[in-house]
Amino acid sequence: MMSVSLFLVSLLAGGALSANPLPDYMIGTFVLDTSEGFNDYMSALGVDFFTRTIACALTPTATNKQTSSGDITIETSSTFKSTSVTFQLNTPFEESTADGRTVNTTAVLNGNKLVKTQVGEPISIETREFADGGNKMNLIHTLPSDPDIKSFRVYVKQ
Secondary structure, three states, X not given: OHHHHHXXXXXXXXXXXXXXXXXXXXXXXEEEEEEEOXXXXXXXXXXXXXXXXXXXXXXXXXXXEEOOOOOEEEEEEOOOOEEEEEEOOOOOXXXXXXXXXXXXXXXXXXXXXXXEEEEOOOOEEEEEEEEHHHOEXXXXXXXXXXXOOEEEEEEEEO
């Protein structure tokens, strides 16, 4: 019985070390298809009119990657600006956002959602909700301090 228990513990530990934190359907490259409320969201963050106008006219590409060690990387690129952030789930990290803020971020996996809570001024939440078997990624930006502000951007998997 002892050897069976030890075998199960080692099997579970080995599986935990090699398991990827994100399901496969969250991994890949997604291109912006539609966007609503993004200008208002950026305005609430203090982004200037010129930058908001350019950002709203772009069609960014988002690439989600992960390593077997648990590192998750989200790269967002456009002709105007590109960003990349690497993190592990449930572990706070410092992030420089595309709008110029430095925030303390924690990312969690909640079912089909990857949720990043960015603590700074103001607190913001980025939710990547995966739908249609992972063929769509809804990027939802919210501000807990102003529930009327919400950006909803739909990305399609390439």
